[in-house]
Amino acid sequence: MSSNSSSKIPVFITHAWRFHDDWNRLSRMMEQAPNRPWVNYSIPWYDPAIRVHSDAGKEKLSSMLLTQIIPARFIVFLCGVYSAR
Numbered sequence: 001m002s003s004n005s006s007s008k009i010p011v012f013i014t015h016a017w018r019f020h021d022d023w024n025r026l027s028r029m030m031e032q033a034p035n036r037p038w039v040n041y042s043i044p045w046y047d048p049a050i051r052v053h054s055d056a057g058k059e060k061l062s063s064m065l066l067t068q069i070i071p072a073r074f075i076v077f078l079c080g081v082y083s084a085r
Contacts, residue, residue, distance in 0.1 A: 007037070008037045008038055008039045009036065009037070009038040009039070009073060009074065010038070010039045010041055010071050010072045010073045010074070011030070011038050011039065011040060011041060011042075011072055011073070011074045011075075011076060012041045012042045012068055012069050012072035012074070012075045012076070013026055013027065013040070013042045013075075013076045013078065014042070014075070014076065014077050014078050015042055015078070022078045023042070023078065026076065026078065027040060041068045041069070041071055041072045042068055042072075043068060
């Protein structure tokens with residue numbers, strides 16, 4: 001990546017479906033960082049049409065997550081995002 005400040009950094013932030021307060025806080029903090037433009041590849045909003053406990057739902061969810069993660073240059077793991085879920 002060039003040192004050009006107009007280059008946007010591709011980032012994926014881990015999240016738990018339906019529970020994304022930490023994700024929202026971190027996203028807002030990153031948006032406010034001066035001279036650090038970024039592209040958020042993570043989308044934590046839950047799609048109730050996906051039945052995550054079915055084989056088809058697991059496959060769809062995996063596909064959606066890979067689509068978000070693959071283009072990211074950085075992945076931020078939020079500690080404890082799954083422990084309380």
